[in-house]
Amino acid sequence: MVLPVQDSIEENLKAAADYLSGELLYERNLGLGWGYLLGESISLLTQQCNRRQPGAVLPLIGKAHIPNKGxxxxxxxxxxxxACGRHAYRLAVPAFPDSLEERQQFETTEAFLELDAMxxxxxxALVEIRDFPSVPDEATATRFGDSLKRQRAVGSFLSYYYNERGEFISGENDFAVRIPLGTLRHCPKIIGLALGAAPNAITGALKTGLFTHLLVTESTARKILEK
Known part of the structure; x- marks a missing residue:
């Protein structure tokens, strides 16, 4: 979905929510990522839930100490x-534990195992595509050292970082709690919210082969096509 040129980010978000209401609200089990624009889009989307439908809404990543609802x-x-009359699941663990052992301990809890099955x-799934580097930082120095710079990371989603060729970058201390990529690949519809992302971050995300849908502004879409 290419959003026509708007006068403000608020208008872009309203247009995105209108689109997402058709793509998401009729699906049964929905997964949510994180990000400032994603949080704003969900706030608008809740206003369009005019019918109750069975199903669930699931977090795809743990909680972060970032003071923003997104x-x-x-x-x-x-x-x-x-808003939509569905069941909500909670992950209720930190997105970035301090060690592999701590993550493994989280992954043995009943709540995590139930969510993993869902x-x-x-x-x-709705995830926000973000630039690298970007604000807020997602503990990248601790998790990756200098790997992201050395391997020329351009963007991330669900705190998975990748280069412009769509290759994921690993870190020795990256113990993030989130949906595994192998599981995410089986999701039939993965929507990338890319209203604030740069052209190379969007290009790299598309080259991962995960995304089936994309929301992008017209000005950014033109820059991608001109490359």
Whole structure:
């Protein structure tokens, strides 16, 4: 979906929410990522839930100590689920644990195992495509050292970082709690919200082969086509 030139980001977000209401609200099990624009889009989307439908809304990544509602994915899931009459799942663990052992401990909890089983049943996922580097930073120095710069990262989604060729970049201390890429690949509809992303971040995201849908502004779409 290419959004025509708008006068403000608010108008872009309203247009995005109008589109997402058709793409998401009729799917049964929905997964949500994080990001400032994603949080704003969900707030607008809740206003369009005019019918109650069975299903669930699931966070795809743990919680972060970032003071913005777009990064409180459990709350986003609860807000959207409540508006649409669905069941909300909570991950309720930090997105960035300090060690592999800590992550493994989280992954043995009943709540995580229940959510992991539901991730296998996703019908659609909404994630925000972000630039690298960007604000807020997602503990990249601790998780990756200098790997992201050395391997020329251009963007991320769900705190998975990649270069412009769509190759994912790993870090020795990257113990993030989130949906595994292998599981995400089985989701039939993955929507990338890319209203604030640069052309190379969007190009790299598309080359990962994960995305089936994309929301992008007209000005950015033209820059991508001119490359």
């Amino acid at each position: 990064y409180r994915v459990d709350e986003l899931a609860e807000t959207l689920a409540s 991730w296998q049943k996703l019908d659609a």
